Amino acid sequence: MNRIEKLVIPESADCALITSDISRRYFTGMKSSAGIVLIFRNAAYLLIDFRYIEKARNTVKDCEVIEQQNLKEQIAELMKKHNACSIAVEAADMTLSRMAFYEEKFPEFEFIKSGELSDNISEMRTVKTADEIDKIKSAQRIAEKAFDEALNFIKPGVTEREISLCLDEFMLRNGAEALSFETIALGGKNTSMPHGVPSEYTVKSGDFVLMDFGAVYDGYHSDMTRTVCVGQPSEKMESVYNIVLNAQLKALDTVKAGITGAELDRSARDVIKNAGYGECFGHSLGHGVGMEIHEFPTASEKSETVLKENMVVTVEPGIYLPEEFGVRIEDFVVVTEKLCENLTKCPKKMIIL
Numbered sequence: 001m002n003r004i005e006k007l008v009i010p011e012s013a014d015c016a017l018i019t020s021d022i023s024r025r026y027f028t029g030m031k032s033s034a035g036i037v038l039i040f041r042n043a044a045y046l047l048i049d050f051r052y053i054e055k056a057r058n059t060v061k062d063c064e065v066i067e068q069q070n071l072k073e074q075i076a077e078l079m080k081k082h083n084a085c086s087i088a089v090e091a092a093d094m095t096l097s098r099m100a101f102y103e104e105k106f107p108e109f110e111f112i113k114s115g116e117l118s119d120n121i122s123e124m125r126t127v128k129t130a131d132e133i134d135k136i137k138s139a140q141r142i143a144e145k146a147f148d149e150a151l152n153f154i155k156p157g158v159t160e161r162e163i164s165l166c167l168d169e170f171m172l173r174n175g176a177e178a179l180s181f182e183t184i185a186l187g188g189k190n191t192s193m194p195h196g197v198p199s200e201y202t203v204k205s206g207d208f209v210l211m212d213f214g215a216v217y218d219g220y221h222s223d224m225t226r227t228v229c230v231g232q233p234s235e236k237m238e239s240v241y242n243i244v245l246n247a248q249l250k251a252l253d254t255v256k257a258g259i260t261g262a263e264l265d266r267s268a269r270d271v272i273k274n275a276g277y278g279e280c281f282g283h284s285l286g287h288g289v290g291m292e293i294h295e296f297p298t299a300s301e302k303s304e305t306v307l308k309e310n311m312v313v314t315v316e317p318g319i320y321l322p323e324e325f326g327v328r329i330e331d332f333v334v335v336t337e338k339l340c341e342n343l344t345k346c347p348k349k350m351i352i353l
């Protein structure tokens with residue numbers, strides 16, 4: 001069964017209207033910034049405009065490709081053909097103005113606006129196929145080579161922005177179709193801000209440098225964080241680093257199919273709490289990664305999601321001490337029945353440059 005056949009259309013709807021860029025790519029295999037997929041229980045159509053039509057006709061296999069000309073007429077025709085009158089929309093993507101557009105154009109149809117369709121799609125996407133995992137691995141290999149490059153680049157005198165540029169340029173030159181997100185590269189005191197923005201701050205000897213970055217390969221993201229030291233760390237830096245590392249190793253030892261996101265979060269959080277830094281770990285332990293950089297499942301204190309085999313999830317504990325420094329170490333893993341498969345191959349013992 002292909003993905004379109006696997007999609008569960010909400011029971012109250014006759015068809016599903018796919019409008020988000022990511023879902024369109026997920027179901028058609030083709031990247032585009034426009035177009036809709038209309039999925040009935042026994043047929044599916046991609047309506048896409050002139051800019052993309054050649055590519056769509058050549059590559060899209062699982063649905064009928066129609067050149068979009070008059071969307072209103074074309075949708076009405078397909079609805080009639082399939083004797084359909086209710087349409088489930090992607091509530092997580094649909095804006096109020098687009099919804100108003102559809103409702104105005106199609107007063108005769110009922111729109112199912114509950115989150116059910118979006119939930120069904122995101123649930124499908126949490127469990128990865130072997131092919132998706134391969135793409136995620138390719139993305140991660142690119143990011144890891146960029147990390148090696150950055151280790152050669154980082155020295156006293158370089159700025160945070162230069163470090164982020166070093167990572168970005170390397171990833172884009174070496175096969176990344178895009179960056180997973182705006183690269184975080186922070187030095188010195190700035191490392192205490194978990195999602196700080198790279199500035200002109202110049203790295204000094206004795207600084208931590210924290211880098212959180214990833215590459216996108218064929219639509220799939222990677223995500224990693226490393227904290228390295230430029231010159232000798234203080235005793236406190238070393239001790240905090242090792243607490244974070246132990247918390248991360250504990251979580252990597254815990255993650256497996258059948259536990260909840262909350263249990264995974266707790267495994268690392270307890271190590272940090274017991275070391276007296278519980279208040280300094282103010283974000284959740286991890287999140288799913290795939291076609292989006294943040295997707296389900298969530299590994300947070302409240303997450304009741306039960307992890308399943310072949311979900312991909314990050315493990316990224318941190319300790320942040322304002323006006324001093326911060327440490328985060330992030331790997332991401334494929335959940336399996338026993339030991340997870342760690343997709344991140346970079347060393348984690350403290351690197352001193």
Ligand SMILES: [Mn+2]
Pocket residue numbers: 223224314316330
């Ligand atoms: Mn992450």
